Amino acid sequence: MRSVPDPILIEVGPLVRESVASLYSHLVTRPTGRAVRLAIEAMLAEAGEPTITLVDLTEITILDYSCADEVVARLLRRYSEIDRPREAFFVFRGVQERHREPIQAVLERQRLAAVSRRDDGTAELLGTLDEDESAVWRLVESEGVVPDERSDDVFGNGSLRTAVDRLVERRLIFADATGGMHALSRLVAPVAT
Amino acid sequence: MNVLSLPTSLDHRSMDRILDETVSVETERVLFDARHVRWADPNGMVALLCAGRATVARTGRSAHFRIPENSDTTGYMARMGFFRAAESLFEFDQRPPRRPSGDTPVLLEIMPITTNTDVHEVVERVQGSAGEILSRTLNYPATAVVPFSVILSEVCQNILEHAEAPGWVAAQVYNWKKRLGRHVLVLAVADMGRGFKASLTDEHSARFGDRWSDATALEAAFMHGVTRFPDSHRGQGIQQIRKQVGRWNGALSIRSGTARIAAVPDWDDQPPLLQNLAAFPGSQISILLPARVPETAAEVGANA
Structure with missing residues (x-):
């Protein structure tokens, strides 16, 4: 039975500077990306469970494909696999136009998707989803939370219903102990301001 | 000693020639003759560094290098950091310019x-x-x-x-x-x-x-x-x-x-x-x- 997770904020800029022991905020090279991902995982290991993490890329100027793979795709993949180390969900913040290309490329290649929180508080999806998954995600996002008793009204009993389960599996929405569906962007709101 | 006469232009069109000729050299002593080089771009200069390193790897000693006669060319190569990068790979026939010329x-x-x-x-x-x-x-x-x-x-x-x-x-x-x-x-x-x-x-x-x-x-x-x-x-x-x-x-x-x-x-x-x-x-x-x-x-x- 899962309670609604407490959100934590992880700013990637300081992690980059620590991992390469410099003042740079460029998230480049695979070893740097791996070091940052491992640092994020270490922070998660000390947090409660389940965890929802707002991964903040705001300070990152350059993000290359190797680091997009390590810090976005591998992180998502690792915590959506059956043998995942813990229950963890992720929302990315500070995804600017300059980051979009590498992030989209690695997500599409691995058929992954990620939630990104814009500066105005709205959210968007990056990566690969089918039409039903996108529709369900938008519904949950607009509602904030869909309690179990309203799920038939909101999702019906057709293809959208099965898409709900897939989104839960893909860690793109959060299902609480009562069957309520939560938008990830709302769950990170307490640490987003 | 085997002499490799470098083309007047060291760029992406001539780099294969430099690399191919370097491989074909079989003698222990090699001279890269750059006297007539008038132009060198990053492809040409980096290819030369590779050629120098390949020679060192094969013979265990640095190749000789005659630097370009044209002072603008040597000045530009110095400005691009070529001589600094090449000093452990080549023995230059004269002291290459330390201070780069021009303000390119x-x-x-x-x-x-x-x-x-x-x-x-x-x-x-x-x-x-x-x-x-x-x-x-x-x-x-x-x-x-x-x-x-x-x-x-x-x-x-x-x-x-x-x-x-x-x-x-x-x-x-x-x-x-x-x-x-x-x-x-x-x-x-x-x-x-x-x-x-x-x-x-x-x-x-x-x-x-x-x-x-x-x-x-x-x-x-x-x-x-x-x-x-x-x-x-x-x-x-x-x-x-x-x-x-x-x-x-x-x-x-x-x-x-x-x-x-x-x-x-x-x-x-x-x-x-x-x-x-x-x-x-x-x-x-x-x-x-x-x-x-x-x-x-x-x-x-x-x-x-």
């Missing part, structure tokens, strides 16, 4: 790539200069410095991750007035490592059987993004570089061993695949990015 701004002087930190340094170094050069000289959007930096990062990582040997990177912008009527950014990256074929053999050669060669290894990496890593999610670097260079209507070519493969835009005349070159170690990557041609009258006016 350099996009990225020759830098050795031996560690992860070097790649960070390269990316950091171009942040100041690249933005202005890309937008003002090449008419690229102001934001182009980001994808350009990503290209730099990925090509330099190619050295560290796949070659398992040190290499060099350099970049500069030139006015190809006669050849193209536009400015062109020339980016060269080279290493003396294992090369693509050796790097990919364990994972991929069986599928190719007798067809496995430098050319098929290059095609596999260049066209299909295969890497030596069993993880199928790796191998995006070269693919994404090719895509971005294509968006800028640029030319990308990679030589490894006996083959060279290229993505060739309409303005370039290099062949898409060259085989049967001399077996030179490592990989040499050349990227040519031409200035964008203004598309609208307003743009033309703004650039006038």
Whole structure:
């Protein structure tokens, strides 16, 4: 039975500077990306469970494909696999136009998707989803939370219903102990301001 | 002593000749005669460094090097950091200029790539200069410095991750007035490592059987993004570089061993695949990015 997770904020800029022991905020090279991902995982290991993490890329100027793979795709993949180390969900913040290309490329290649929180508080999806998954995600996002008793009204009993389960599996929405569906962007709101 | 007379122009068109001739030398003592060199770009200079290192690796001693007679050429090569990078590889016939002449701004002087930190340094170094050069000289959007930096990062990582040997990177912008009527950014990256074929053999050669060669290894990496890593999610670097260079209507070519493969835009005349070159170690990557041609009258006016 899962309670609604407490959100934590992880700013990637300081992690980059620590991992390469410099003042740079460029998230480049695979070893740097791996070091940052491992640092994020270490922070998660000390947090409660389940965890929802707002991964903040705001300070990152350059993000290359190797680091997009390590810090976005591998992180998502690792915590959506059956043998995942813990229950963890992720929302990315500070995804600017300059980051979009590498992030989209690695997500599409691995058929992954990620939630990104814009500066105005709205959210968007990056990566690969089918039409039903996108529709369900938008519904949950607009509602904030869909309690179990309203799920038939909101999702019906057709293809959208099965898409709900897939989104839960893909860690793109959060299902609480009562069957309520939560938008990830709302769950990170307490640490987003 | 074997004398290699270097061509007057050291660039992407002559670099294969330099590398091939270096391989063909069998004597212990080698002289690289650069007296008549009048022009050297990053591809030419980085190829020369590779030739020097190959000679040291084969003979155990530095090759002799006659520096160009033209002082503008030596001054420019000094400005690009060639002599500093080459001092452990060549014995110069005279003291090369220590202080660079002229005030030509350099996009990225020759830098050795031996560690992860070097790649960070390269990316950091171009942040100041690249933005202005890309937008003002090449008419690229102001934001182009980001994808350009990503290209730099990925090509330099190619050295560290796949070659398992040190290499060099350099970049500069030139006015190809006669050849193209536009400015062109020339980016060269080279290493003396294992090369693509050796790097990919364990994972991929069986599928190719007798067809496995430098050319098929290059095609596999260049066209299909295969890497030596069993993880199928790796191998995006070269693919994404090719895509971005294509968006800028640029030319990308990679030589490894006996083959060279290229993505060739309409303005370039290099062949898409060259085989049967001399077996030179490592990989040499050349990227040519031409200035964008203004598309609208307003743009033309703004650039006038």
